[in-house]
Amino acid sequence: MRGIARVLVVDDEPLQRALLLRALAPLGLEVWVASHGQEALERLQDGMPHAVLTDLHMPFMDGLTLTRHLKALDPLLPVILLTADGEREVRLKGIEAGADDFLHRPVDLAELRLRVKGHVERRFLQEKLEDLERALLALVRAVEAKDPYTAGHGERVARYALWTAEVLGVLAHEVEDLRLGALLHDVGKIAIPDHLLRGDRPLTEEEWRIVREHPIKGDEILKPLKAHPRLRPYVRWHHERLDGSGYPDGITEVPLLVQAVAAADIYDTLTSRRTYRHPAKPEEALEVLREEADQGRLSQEVVRAFRSALLRNRVLRR
Incomplete structure (x- = not known):
């Protein structure tokens, strides 16, 4: 694992806390301890852990309530519930509260180490991806800083493209690639x-x-980037058109979601202020998109979805 991982152990029984600490020692973790949920939340003033291991039954605040609070603060924080209750109802309540994993007492210590190690490694990976995204966003803003009139363009294009994708009914796994691709298109x-x-x-x-x-x-x-094959169409082809008149490759088969980014790019460019012209009104910009579709450069389906997305999100009035 990269760096020193922080794991918060929450249990009201001193002997159980000591057992958990000994079990986790071989992983080389920084272990924080708390005797109940309220104390655990107070520990978060020192920062967020990489995983939380909590008992279910505790005074002041039980494990389910703590899990709900933790997930409200960070939905991706791994929370492992420890319980001696084997009933299906208890597990269902834990899942409903947002728990990521369960360990039944008496705990198999080898299994405990493997589970915690796995959750911590996934948490580190998530943080690495978040760091990468922040770096990419900084790069986008560095591009936009070259021209003050384009400030926020990438984020607006991403927002419009995601709205359009929602109308088109795209698959959930495509959404994140679309968001990053739209952000990075320029x-x-x-x-x-x-x-x-x-x-x-x-x-x-x-x-x-x-x-x-x-x-x-x-x-x-x-x-x-490992994500390059998935992001490449948005970055390389957002100026391509269905009639082959676009650039840089002059292709005629432009993926639907790339067209959504292209439509968002055109719309935001037209409706944003530039040194040489006043911004177009939304309906005027949409008319340009309709003309692009009528002339075979953009899909009619994408342009209709784009307009519907603006209506749904109250950018346009009916």
């Missing part, structure tokens, strides 16, 4: 000279060629 602009992105004058043909390289640059930036 990441390649970090490699484009600032003066070409500010839009304060018409660009020459050669300058436009350089700007149009940003999807390729973005693809290259993300290539070292």
